[in-house]
Structures are given as C-alpha cells and as structure tokens.
Amino acid sequence: MNPQLRVLIALQDILMLLRDAKDPGQKRVLGKIGLKIDKLETLETTREDLENQLSPSLLGEYRRATERYGRIVAPVIGSICCQCFVRIPSAIDSADDRNTSLYRCENCGMFLYWVDK
Amino acid sequence: MKLSEIIVPGRINLNLKATTKDGVLEELVNLLGLRTPVRDTILQTLRAREELGSTAIGKGVAIPHCRSLVVSKIIVAVGRSKAGVSFKSIDKKKAFLFFLIVAPPVGNPPGDYLVALGTVAQAARLLAEDKRYKKIRDIRQFMKLVEELEA
Numbered sequence: 202m203n204p205q206l207r208v209l210i211a212l213q214d215i216l217m218l219l220r221d222a223k224d225p226g227q228k229r230v231l232g233k234i235g236l237k238i239d240k241l242e243t244l245e246t247t248r249e250d251l252e253n254q255l256s257p258s259l260l261g262e263y264r265r266a267t268e269r270y271g272r273i274v275a276p277v278i279g280s281i282c283c284q285c286f287v288r289i290p291s292a293i294d295s296a297d298d299r300n301t302s303l304y305r306c307e308n309c310g311m312f313l314y315w316v317d318k
Numbered sequence: 319m320k321l322s323e324i325i326v327p328g329r330i331n332l333n334l335k336a337t338t339k340d341g342v343l344e345e346l347v348n349l350l351g352l353r354t355p356v357r358d359t360i361l362q363t364l365r366a367r368e369e370l371g372s373t374a375i376g377k378g379v380a381i382p383h384c385r386s387l388v389v390s391k392i393i394v395a396v397g398r399s400k401a402g403v404s405f406k407s408i409d410k411k412k413a414f415l416f417f418l419i420v421a422p423p424v425g426n427p428p429g430d431y432l433v434a435l436g437t438v439a440q441a442a443r444l445l446a447e448d449k450r451y452k453k454i455r456d457i458r459q460f461m462k463l464v465e466e467l468e469a
Contacts, residue, residue: 202355214363214386217423221385222370230432234439235375235408243369276422278390283424316390316422317356 202300208254209263209274209312215248216267266311275311285309319433321441322465324394327457334399334416339368342403343382346418349395356388360420374407377446381438383419385431392421392434396460398451415451417442441468 221227222238231238252260266273275284280294287308294315296304304313329349336342347361363384367373374380395418402412417438421431444467445451454460 202359207355207359210359210387211362213423214359214384215366217385218363218366218370227432230436234381234435236373236381236435237371237408239371240369244366247366247369274387276387276390314387316388317353 203303205255205259206274206300206303206312206314208251209259210314212248212251212255212263213267213272213274215244215251216271219244219248220271270311273312274314275306275309277313277315282306282309282311282313284311289313319437320468321394321437322461322468324392324434324437325396325461325464327461329393329395330457330460331396332398332454332457332460334397334403336399337401337403339403339405340365342380342397342399342405342413342416343368343418346382346395346397346416349397349418350393350420352388359388360384360386364418364420372406372408374405374413375439375442376407376409376411377443378402378411378414379417379442379446380405380407380413380415381417381419381435381442383421383435385421385423387423389420389422392419392430394419394434394438398454398460400452415442415445444468 222241228238263273275282277289280289285308293304299315306313331349334345336345343364347357363386364382367384373382397416399414402414405413407413419434450463
C-alpha cells in the first residue's frame with residue numbers, strides 16, 4: 202500500500218472514531234453495552250502524529266477535503282467509488298498499481314482505496 | 319442478527335497465547351487473514367479505540383471494535399485465553415473471552431455496526447454467565463454452545 206495512502210486511511214479511521222465518540226446517540230448505545238468512551242484528548246494526539254507524517258501539500262489537501270466533506274479517501278467496491286457512486290474507468294480499475302500509487306476519482310476528487318473482497 | 323450467524327470457524331482461536339492487551343489485539347486481527355498493510359491499519363485503529371477507554375465490559379469479556387475503510391463488510395473474530403489477560407476491565411478482573419468486530423465506514427448512523435455490537439455483547443454475556451466456554455476444547459463445540467445459548 203502507498204505509505205501516504207496508508208496514513209490518509211488511518212487518519213480517516215481516527216476521524217470516524219472521533220465522530221463516533223462524540224455522537225450522543227452512539228455513546229448512549231455503547232454505554233448500555235458497558236463500553237465507556239472518554240480520554241478524547243489522546244485521540245487528538247494520535248491524529249496530530251499521523252498528520253505530521255503527511256507531505257505538506259497532501260496535508261493541505263487533507264485539511265481542505267476533511268473540512269468540506271469529512272473525508273479524503275473513498276473506498277472502491279465493485280469498481281464503484283463509494284463517495285460519489287460513479288464507476289471507475291476500467292483503465293484505472295484494472296491497473297496493477299492500485300493502492301500502491303495514489304489515484305483519485307475523476308468525478309469527486311477523492312483518493313481511492315480498492316477494498317479486498 | 320445472531321452471533322452464530324456472523325462468526326466463522328476460521329476466525330475463532332480458543333487458545334490465545336498473548337499475555338498483554340496489545341498481544342491479544344494482534345492475535346485477533348491475525349485471525350482475519352488480511353494482508354499486512356490492511357492488518358496494520360486495523361490494528362492501529364483498534365489501539366486508538368482502546369485509548370478512548372477499555373473495551374472490556376466485565377465478567378471476563380472484552381469486545382475490541384472499530385470501523386475502518388479497509389473492510390467492505392462486518393467481520394468478527396473470537397478468541398479465548400485460558401489464563402486470562404488484564405484488559406483494564408470495568409470490574410478490574412482479567413478478560414478470558416474476546417470478540418473483535420471490524421466494520422466498514424458506511425452507514426450514518428452506523429446501524430448495522432451497532433446492531434452487531436449489541437448482538438455480540440448479548441451473546442458474550444450469555445457465554446460468560448454459562449461459564450462452559452472455559453472448558454470447551456474445539457471450535458465445533460464452541461459454535462454449538464453459542465447456537466444453544468442463542469436459541
């Protein structure tokens with residue numbers, strides 16, 4: 202996997218975790234199960250550490266995209282970009298370097314990650 | 319949804335060797351049979367989740383869980399440690415039974431993910447109260463016990 206793509210995915214997972222942790226509805230459900238969520242500040246530190254691993258230009262793109270859309274990477278499942286639901290051109294979808302090079306959706310601009318079936 | 323419907327024998331390990339929380343997470347993630355970068359990404363997110371608060375719910379049960387972009391469907395792995403592992407549980411006791419849940423990011427609110435978590439937690443409590451899971455020797459017996467308790 203492309204190292205920068207890996208960092209972007211890790212960041213997106215962390216952002217999702219933060220959103221989930223702050224969601225009152227989800228907190229309530231998890232609380233009923235016995236799962237407590239606190240110490241959000243440690244997650245912010247993890248996020249900062251990951252952000253520091255991005256190149257300056259990618260960091261700028263990441264900040265703009267997450268501010269606007271809440272994400273920067275879209276999973277590709279069955280040749281479809283899961284952000285905009287547009288089919289990925291077959292030349293890209295069948296490329297040998299999927300996930301090892303950085304590809305973007307030509308329609309929505311998200312970086313693409315092809316998920317294993 | 320039932321636990322017996324979402325667990326598969328290949329993702330059950332009744333003889334976890336790990337003696338630490340992180341070691342248990344690694345062994346559980348290894349059960350998912352993922353490529354190294356994907357495995358590492360999930361492990362990183364699970365560790366971040368544990369930083370928010372332990373996923374051990376007491377009575378010897380822990381449910382490490384996360385959502386990650388690298389999976390396309392909910393996957394569950396089960397592990398049992400005979401000696402037990404300190405997992406910073408709310409009752410301060412060791413955890414013996416572990417249920418790993420990894421779900422895709424789709425869904426807002428993430429309905430299926432929370433349903434899976436609830437299902438696993440309910441089945442885990444039944445197993446913990448029953449206690450037979452501690453003596454079970456093979457995966458087939460474990461699956462049978464889960465089906466019996468969920469019936």
